[in-house]
Amino acid sequence: MNKSLVAIFFSFALVAQTGVDGPQFTADGQLTFPKDYRQWTFLSSGLGMTYGPAASADPANPRFDNVFVNPSSYRAFIETGHWPDKTLFVLEIRSATGQGSINSAGHYQNELLGIEGEVKDEKRFPQKWAFFSFGGKDRATAHGADSSCNSCHAQNAAVENTFVQFYPVLLDVAKSKGTLNAAFLQKSSH
Amino acid sequence: MNKSLVAIFFSFALVAQTGVDGPQFTADGQLTFPKDYRQWTFLSSGLGMTYGPAASADPANPRFDNVFVNPSSYRAFIETGHWPDKTLFVLEIRSATGQGSINSAGHYQNELLGIEGEVKDEKRFPQKWAFFSFGGKDRATAHGADSSCNSCHAQNAAVENTFVQFYPVLLDVAKSKGTLNAAFLQKSSH
Numbered sequence: 223m224n225k226s227l228v229a230i231f232f233s234f235a236l237v238a239q240t241g242v243d244g245p246q247f248t249a250d251g252q253l254t255f256p257k258d259y260r261q262w263t264f265l266s267s268g269l270g271m272t273y274g275p276a277a278s279a280d281p282a283n284p285r286f287d288n289v290f291v292n293p294s295s296y297r298a299f300i301e302t303g304h305w306p307d308k309t310l311f312v313l314e315i316r317s318a319t320g321q322g323s324i325n326s327a328g329h330y331q332n333e334l335l336g337i338e339g340e341v342k343d344e345k346r347f348p349q350k351w352a353f354f355s356f357g358g359k360d361r362a363t364a365h366g367a368d369s370s371c372n373s374c375h376a377q378n379a380a381v382e383n384t385f386v387q388f389y390p391v392l393l394d395v396a397k398s399k400g401t402l403n404a405a406f407l408q409k410s411s412h
Numbered sequence: 413m414n415k416s417l418v419a420i421f422f423s424f425a426l427v428a429q430t431g432v433d434g435p436q437f438t439a440d441g442q443l444t445f446p447k448d449y450r451q452w453t454f455l456s457s458g459l460g461m462t463y464g465p466a467a468s469a470d471p472a473n474p475r476f477d478n479v480f481v482n483p484s485s486y487r488a489f490i491e492t493g494h495w496p497d498k499t500l501f502v503l504e505i506r507s508a509t510g511q512g513s514i515n516s517a518g519h520y521q522n523e524l525l526g527i528e529g530e531v532k533d534e535k536r537f538p539q540k541w542a543f544f545s546f547g548g549k550d551r552a553t554a555h556g557a558d559s560s561c562n563s564c565h566a567q568n569a570a571v572e573n574t575f576v577q578f579y580p581v582l583l584d585v586a587k588s589k590g591t592l593n594a595a596f597l598q599k600s601s602h
Contacts, residue, residue, distance in 0.1 A: 260453070260454070260581055261453055261483065261486065261487075263450070263451055264450070264454030264478070264480070266478075266520065266521045267457040267476070267478070267521065268515075268518060268519060268520035268521065269459045269518055269519050270517060270518025270519065271515050271517075271518040271519070271520055272515065272516050272517035272518050273514050273515065273516070274516065275516060276516040276517045278517075279516070279517035279518060281517070284518060286457070288454070288456075288457070290454070293451065296451065297451075316580065318459075322577070323568060323570070323575075323577045323578070323599075323600075324463050324564070324568045325458075325461050325462065325463065325578070326462050326463070326464065326465060326466040326469070327460060327461075327462035327466045327468075327469035327471070328458060328459055328460025328461040328462050328469060328474060329458060329459050329460065329461070330456065330458035330461055330578045331456045331457065331458070331578075331580055332580055333580070334580070374514070378513060378514045380513070385513075387512070387513045388513070388515070388520045388521070390506065390521055390522055390523070390524070391450055409513075410513075
């Protein structure tokens with residue numbers, strides 16, 4: 223049998239199973255915008271979520287946030303409760319609309335306002351995880367290790383550096399696999 | 413070259429590209445619960461959406477709704493602005509939580525409250541589209557063609573029988589492909 227055909231077959235199988243769906247970087251270390259992220263795995267969404275004091279909220283103009291992760295990392299988390307190296311989260315922010323079509327109350331999603339990313343790459347980043355803001359561009363530079371994103375996630379994340387406390391399906395997985403951060407468990411028990 | 417290997421290769425390629433991700437029915441015509449729907453393609457979510465009069469809303473206990481569709485049908489819609497036969501929508505309903513962890517305002521998602529489905533199957537249903545409520549079970553019978561789901565969707569849907577008006581990415585596709593329903597366009601222009 224033809225060896226090159228075997229090679230093609232197994233390459234195809236590998237792509238189909240594991241996906242080439244993690245973070246891609248340019249030669250100068252910028253994260254490439256993951257253009258297919260809307261076909262990645264959805265984790266959860268919130269409306270008007272506010273990490274600072276409640277007084278900083280803007281209830282008249284709440285925003286939706288949708289969180290996606292690359293599919294192969296999602297499958298790994300379901301199996302293990304841990305994030306594999308080369309995981310990429312995408313945070314999509316959208317405006318909220320109230321009345322429209324047959325909707326008379328509550329909110330649904332509208333315009334795209336911003337896209338941010340969080341990457342796990344143990345060799346590339348000393349702190350393992352890094353944050354990115356695309357700002358409409360097709361590549362982004364990592365925020366510094368002392369950014370507010372980094373410090374807030376390091377202090378409050380439920381699993382590793384990620385806010386699994388807000389993703390109900392994954393929170394159940396982390397509980398059953400015993401992978402919740404000790405600091406998170408201690409705060410939750412108060 | 414070995415003919416059976418070629419057959420395996422192309423079968424594999426077909427599954428990887430088109431997916432075996434549409435609706436599955438039991439011999440007696442019940443829709444099987446699509447257990448992997450959380451890995452399907454997310455369309456959008458809303459909070460406290462209310463199709464009846466605003467007075468029927470429950471603002472003290474708003475619910476999130478997440479909508480997913482089987483990936484191969486999503487890809488077809490992106491290409492054409494139409495839903496292929498054997499499309500399956502999943503509507504997931506979750507409770508909303510306000511304060512928790514570092515969140516001080518707004519809402520994020522919590523407990524699973526219900527799962528419903530909408531299927532396009534032109535041979536199986538005279539009206540082409542049918543609705544299902546799983547109620548925690550692993551299979552569901554179609555609601556009658558005169559159900560409130562059917563009549564509301566038939567009267568108000570943006571594309572075919574579906575509420576694309578609430579899925580911003582797909583609404584842009586339908587506009588560019590010219591596949592919005594005439595009745596929806598007429599109402600929108602008022």
